[in-house]
Amino acid sequence: MWRMNKMIHQLNKHKGLLGILPALLFMLIFFVGGAFHSLNISLGGQDSMSMVVHQEKFWAYRELINSTFFRSLGVTVGMAAVVAVLSGTIGLLAALYLAERSKHWKWLNIIFQLPVGIPHLLSAYLFMQVLMQSGWYSRIAYYFGWIDSMEAFPVLVHDQWGTGVIMAYMWKEVPFIVLLISPFIVKLISDWKEQSIALGGSFSQTVRWVIVPILLPIWVGGMWVVFAFTIGAYEIPALLARTSFGSIPVTAFQEYSQFGLDRQAVAIAMNMVLAVISFVVGSILIYLQLQWYNRGRRVW
């Protein structure tokens, strides 16, 4: 009986914590549990819905060990990294500028938040419309006399380097970074500007000594979000990259949706590799952040 009482006492003591349970259980069951269930399917475990029984475990992963996949992996990860770093840098500069100026130009803030509400699918389509050789930018170029034929306009969609893909991502992610960090920048500037002026510092010194050290974790975290999203997203490369570009989410989704249940394991394996990469990158970032805290948050 006293054991029971003790339990009830413990429960009462931690009653405030109950609020977290629904959300935590949801994530554990569906996000973590779903991932493990997928893993199980991809390992060729017995409860796969597939009719074909693969004797060999890990067959889906073994199939990935070839040069095509590694090349695709390089392209996908590289592209995500380029998008994350570029949009992080441009987003930070834009947010700093907007924070300094936004009192005069409120509409600029609204423009910078427009793309946040627009799906990636549509951003891909918008960029297809403007970047194609018969697109709007090439018409403008013709109008100004920069080019004299459609073919003279550079190939930006379905091209070798994925220029269109990167631009379409930037169009979505730069405003995301601005939206994420500008509340912090505005608050930091209003808190510190007078003090740094009183101490004789310029705006760039405030940025370097105050804003960047405080903002760095959020900014890097934002870039990680962009990286993790870009590495796993389907719509933009599906519409703007050519087939031989080899973006893994696109290949994986083709395997998943077109080649039946047998190939489901391969699709999961591909996505699993991406998830692991994102996790590893994140762990390295967290490790670096802790190191940086230990070194006293010096930037350079």
Add this chain to the structure above:
Amino acid sequence: MVKRLYVRRSVNVIFITLLTLFLIFPFIPLIIWSFTKHWPWPLLLPEEWNISSWKYLLSVSGRALEGLSNSLIVASLTLLGNLLLGIPAAKVLAQIEFIGKKAVFSTLLAPLFIPYTVSIIGMHDFAIRFTLLNEYVSVAFAHLIVTLPYFIATIWFQFRLIGNKLQEAAVSLGANRWKVFLWIEAPLLLPSVLLGSFLVVVISLSQYLPTWIMSGGTLLTMPLIIFPFANSGDSSIVAAYSLLFFVPVLLLLMVYFLLVRINAKNNLQIGGEKDAIRANKHSN
């Protein structure tokens, strides 16, 4: 010195102007395309205008209204889930210290940092085994995974800004947990709940892959209807669909601003509350 300042300022202006043009320009051909069927290169503007795409869109075979209503049903269910799960979780994370808090917080925010496609494939496999789940509900579950981190982070941030002092004062005056929540926290929380809800609905409306995987490609929400058109290249129809997609987003944005304004007005009538928060913020 003055010259350097001048150069730097003009570099700034050029940078921000280019960025602004980069953000706005893609919208222009979209709007033009939705009102024309024929627009050959190199015309900057088409010569003939018509609204046949819009007519097709709103006809039965256009399926636009079906897609819109499916999208809105899923988005509302997702929002409901976020409100039920997100607010209590954010409250605990902001107000109570406990062992393993960092681990819990990271688990809740994990879908932001790790691609979620794997989990959703697994969830789909769960769902087809236990066929008890309605299609809308199961898609909303997938969207909930995508949106919950954003919602929790938004609400958590506001809870941190509110702090703990007003609640302690109320408790010392004899209010219980629910009264504190209803009369103190809920009104102060409202703006960020509105912002979070706006984000959730917009993100839910724009999901393609999670919706496809979770419904097996059968629940036709707006993105699922638009995608094949975007791939096939009938520019005029896609343009009209895209603009139709903006309608709920813009409406929501207006509702959001309206509600925020009404809320701010009410707060003014109550009076002093904002000053109380501000004072609290500074002392934190």
